[in-house]
Amino acid sequence: MDQSQCIIRIPLRQRTQNHLKSLYFGVLAVGADLASGLLAMHMISRSSHKISLVFKDIQADFLKRVDADAIFTCTDGEKIDALIQKVVDSGERHHQSINIQVTAPDKYGDEILANFTLTLSLKVKE
Numbered sequence: 001m002d003q004s005q006c007i008i009r010i011p012l013r014q015r016t017q018n019h020l021k022s023l024y025f026g027v028l029a030v031g032a033d034l035a036s037g038l039l040a041m042h043m044i045s046r047s048s049h050k051i052s053l054v055f056k057d058i059q060a061d062f063l064k065r066v067d068a069d070a071i072f073t074c075t076d077g078e079k080i081d082a083l084i085q086k087v088v089d090s091g092e093r094h095h096q097s098i099n100i101q102v103t104a105p106d107k108y109g110d111e112i113l114a115n116f117t118l119t120l121s122l123k124v125k126e
Helices: 025-046 077-090
Strands: 005-010 051-062 070-074 094-101 112-124
Touching: 005 025, 025 051, 025 070, 025 077, 025 094, 025 112, 051 077, 077 094, 077 112
Parallel strands: none
Antiparallel strands: 005 070, 051 112, 070 094, 094 112
16 A cells, blocks of 8 residues: 555455355455555554545456455545545535456456456545
């Protein structure tokens, strides 16, 4: 993780795989939540403001079964930073769509296996 991106790896193991030997839907959702949520929390912690974070909704496009160790990549640090500034400046709640891509480089190289879009909702705590 750095100021612009967060990358999470979730291995395909007995506890994370379903009966089709691919990652459970819940594991995929958690990976997307972690990649975007950790990046947002990191950026909020760097600011001098107390900001509450919640995800408003989620959209997922599953393009191919994830049947190898999965990499969840969120590169929307600039969007999150702009959202934090907007929330601080206005004092109101605002939302921003955050994108996460899922790959399995050991088996599929750079091919995208799933795309997630989570709507991040931020508000300054009173």
